[in-house]
Amino acid sequence: MNEARLSAHPAPRADLTAAVLGFAGPPDAATSRCARLVALDFDGTLAPLVDDPATSAMTPAARAAVDRLATLAARPVAPGGDVLRLALVSGRNLTDLAARSAAPAGTYLVGSHGAESGRVTAHGVDAVPLRLTDAQALTLERLREGMQDAVDGRRGAWVQDKPSAAVLHTRRCSADDALAAVADADALAARLGLHAMHGKDVVEVAVVPTSKGIAVERLREETEEDTDLRALLLYAGDDTTDEAAFEVLGPGDLGLKVGPGPTRAEHRVADADALAALLERLADALEG
Numbered sequence: 001m002n003e004a005r006l007s008a009h010p011a012p013r014a015d016l017t018a019a020v021l022g023f024a025g026p027p028d029a030a031t032s033r034c035a036r037l038v039a040l041d042f043d044g045t046l047a048p049l050v051d052d053p054a055t056s057a058m059t060p061a062a063r064a065a066v067d068r069l070a071t072l073a074a075r076p077v078a079p080g081g082d083v084l085r086l087a088l089v090s091g092r093n094l095t096d097l098a099a100r101s102a103a104p105a106g107t108y109l110v111g112s113h114g115a116e117s118g119r120v121t122a123h124g125v126d127a128v129p130l131r132l133t134d135a136q137a138l139t140l141e142r143l144r145e146g147m148q149d150a151v152d153g154r155r156g157a158w159v160q161d162k163p164s165a166a167v168l169h170t171r172r173c174s175a176d177d178a179l180a181a182v183a184d185a186d187a188l189a190a191r192l193g194l195h196a197m198h199g200k201d202v203v204e205v206a207v208v209p210t211s212k213g214i215a216v217e218r219l220r221e222e223t224e225e226d227t228d229l230r231a232l233l234l235y236a237g238d239d240t241t242d243e244a245a246f247e248v249l250g251p252g253d254l255g256l257k258v259g260p261g262p263t264r265a266e267h268r269v270a271d272a273d274a275l276a277a278l279l280e281r282l283a284d285a286l287e288g
């Protein structure tokens, strides 16, 4: 590693470096090769939280680490070599995630908490079409109307439409308005027989049952089917919705919680730049 890179990435704590080097090393005595799937949440993990989601951006360090891992993942696999896959796993809808992240070609994308998926190619995103049943489409219309009622008269509250969900945003609300709008969104979800997911200043109600846990398990299965190798998973996330992904991690996997708050993840980093420093360590180790 050159001096410029060393100064740009302060050394992570020794225990975190050891955990990342463990993830980069041989999975166990019996397994000589494996696939490594690095799955990263976007908002609050790579991109600091801001009032307007349309202005979110990865920190420069996170951008550099993601691009470096994407380059490593795109390298042809040497005979007998390990496979690396990179994925962004977000609550954002797929189009929004692709645009805001400008994810490099080859990156797997999971949007809408798992309801949407695709892969970035040189010509755009190769997306798996999301198809709603007639009943789901009707419920989504009712959900959008009800969410709009929940924000009416509540300054700073707004509704984000997604292909399979509606999201109440309360980051810019007073505490009282936020509480009231969240209560209305929860009641609406209950009336429609839907599940409300609570994130950081958001309540997301989807008409397609999904979770980041289901999404990363699917990614792992696909990786294993494609490569015929055992897939180890590194997952990093900051929000309560990322806990479903931490929950499905097992031996050989690595969970990194970004920022404060209760978590099932085994390890924690302070912020996007601390995560980026660890991802650079991982890239160093994988480059050999």
Ligand SMILES: O=P(O)(O)OC[C@H]1O[C@H](O[C@H]2O[C@H](CO)[C@@H](O)[C@H](O)[C@H]2O)[C@H](O)[C@@H](O)[C@@H]1O
Pocket: 041, 042, 043, 044, 045, 048, 049, 050, 051, 052, 053, 056, 089, 090, 091, 092, 093, 160, 167, 169, 171, 199, 200, 201, 202, 204, 239, 241
């Ligand atoms: O799974 P993620 O990639 O973390 O996406 C979760 C939600 O992210 C966005 O909302 C969050 O970030 C916004 C911009 O920083 C912030 O204003 C909001 O308070 C956060 O909850 C996005 O707008 C949502 O649709 C995603 O579900």
